[in-house]
Amino acid sequence: MYTTLISAADLAPHIDSPNWAVIDCRHDLADPQAGHAGYAIGHISHALFAHVDTDLSGPKFGADGAFRGRHPLPDRETFIETLRHWGINGDTQVVAYDAHGGMFAARLWWMLRWVGHQQVAVLDGGLAAWQAGGFPMSTEAPIRERGTIMDRGPLVETVSAAEVLQNLAIGARVVIDARAADRFRGENETMDPVGGHIPGAKNRFFKDNLQPDGRFKAAAELKADFAGLVAEPAAAIMQCGSGVTACHNLLALEVAGLPGAALYPGSWSEWSSDPSRPVHTGA
Structure with a gap:
């Protein structure tokens, strides 16, 4: 398996x-x-x-x-x-x-x-x-017999915008943002009309999980990379622009033997759509 x-x-x-x-x-x-x-x-x-x-x-x-x-x-x-x-x-x-x-x-x-x-x-x-x-x-699209998979309940955790907002007050969890550095700093208006990041978030561009040939780094190297960002995986929240590339960081954490982080599915696109939510720009 x-x-x-x-x-x-x-x-x-x-x-x-x-x-x-x-x-x-x-x-x-x-x-x-x-x-x-x-x-x-x-x-x-x-x-x-x-x-x-x-x-x-x-x-x-x-x-x-x-x-x-x-x-x-x-x-x-x-x-x-x-x-x-x-x-x-x-x-x-x-x-x-x-x-x-x-x-x-x-x-x-x-x-x-x-x-x-x-x-x-x-x-x-x-x-x-x-x-x-x-x-x-x-070039052929295969035809497969209908499957029988059932929902067995989540093996992963998600958090809502409300939970991320609540966390800003208590600081129990760290938010890791998978977007490129310019987007994280709020310098890419094409991708993010409202630029910046969630206050207190750290930046881990998803491509930093990869070797030059496009394959994932070794588990030990990934673990070392995340050491300065994630002290306890279960207390980490992964986000990005829209909840897609954040999953790359979640996969990298699993490869590194650091499971348990949560996904914020709405990510920056949802967060920044409400002007009442705080935004931080810059490094």
Whole structure:
């Protein structure tokens, strides 16, 4: 059972297995159709496609009209139905990949754990590692038998904007922001119309989890990297722009042997939408 990362060489013998499901999570925040276009041109043989905006996200506004962020979590049962449509059962080994260092694949990895599914891993090195190994590609979209996966309850924790706000007063937990440094400082108006970060937050750009070849750093190196940021994983909250790349830091923590941090799904896009919430700019 693979629960964090899997290499291309370890995945290759299983791509024909009916109880393995490979999911292509390629996406482009600036061009929402780019991921599927890339999938149509060529993908890992037998892989299905997951769209970050629709399959891995829910409505941006809640029933009360409140903005929930750019990529809020979907309704749990809706997500379970998506997984069943992909042919996923309770014992299926799922492998998620993208072409962005795991930036989007980690979101699916975390969401499967959110509904209690442990057998999920991210392809280390993504599509580039697969192609470098000379493993089979395809342009065909597979048809899978409907799956039977059930919601077993979360293996991970989430926090709301209200809980993050409450934490500012007591300081019991540290917030780690996965955005690039310019966005964290409030210098990128294209990505963040309201710039800055949650007061007291620390910055850990998700790409800092990777080696130059796009694979994750070794567990010991990741553990050392996070040592100055996270004293106790269970007292840490991971966030980013919209709750997607924060999952990359959560995956890196798992690889490092530091489980237990929570995700703030609404992240900066939700937080900054309410002018009553405090904002800090600069380093």
